Amino acid sequence: MKFLDLAKARQSVRKYLDKPVEQEKIERCLEAARLAPSASNSQPWSFIVVDNPKLKEAVAKETFSQLISFNRFSLQAPVLIILISERSGFLNKVAEAIKDKQFSLIDIGITAEHLCLQATEEGLGTCMLGWFNEKGVKKILNISPSKRVELVITMGYPESNQIRPKKRKSIDQIRSYNSYELQK
Ligand SMILES: Cc1cc2nc3c(=O)[nH]c(=O)nc-3n(C[C@H](O)[C@H](O)[C@H](O)COP(=O)(O)O)c2cc1C
Secondary structure, eight states: OOHHHHHHHOOBOOOBOSOOOOHHHHHHHHHHHHTOOOGGGOOOEEEEEEOOHHHHHHHHGGGOOSSSOTTGGGGGOSEEEEEEEOOOOHHHHHHHHHHTOOHHHHHHHHHHHHHHHHHHHTTOEEEEEOOSOHHHHHHHHTOOTTSEEEEEEEEEOBSOOOOOOOOOOOHHHHOOSSSOOOOO
16 A cells, blocks of 8 residues: 555544454564664563453553443453563653653554554454553453553454544644644
8 A cells, every 4th residue: 555545544443343353464564663663762561462362451441441431442452562661771761851751652653553554464353442441451460560552553454444534734834844833
């Protein structure tokens, strides 16, 4: 797929078929994620693939509650990928402090999108979840309390292959050349 077509085809998928995902497809998604750029090449990430049905159900249940149930669909996804931010190196920590920027979160976003774009290329659907009970997920997966779980990514074959129109700001609202002049 041409890159722009791939970017258009990637969308948050919240309905999945009851069909397992081939391991080689998951591995190619992880390979795309591994190749992502990061500040000082620190690669401050690790991934847990959760495909064991019982474990997966337990993790999915940490993404919603009775009151806030919009992530309930995660129960349907045959695979969950847990994205953990690892400590970046000393140099990066100093740079983050000096520049008052959290490079590692930028890095996590890039690697997550690499993974999701490759999944799209593989005919798979994904949805990044930022809303979940981090403590609960850590407990189930034996992740040390000192780590941060930044995203849970649902993955599976989409129920529909229809690409929804994207709800996005217009280009005039977000782009200007040479100085900050946006048409709001
Ligand atoms: C950091 C991040 C966190 C997100 N968290 C959730 C979430 O908890 N639940 C959900 O259903 N979608 C979540 N999304 C998906 C966004 O709602 C979605 O990307 C956005 O509405 C644009 O739609 P699209 O992905 O279909 O293009 C998240 C996306 C990102 C990038």
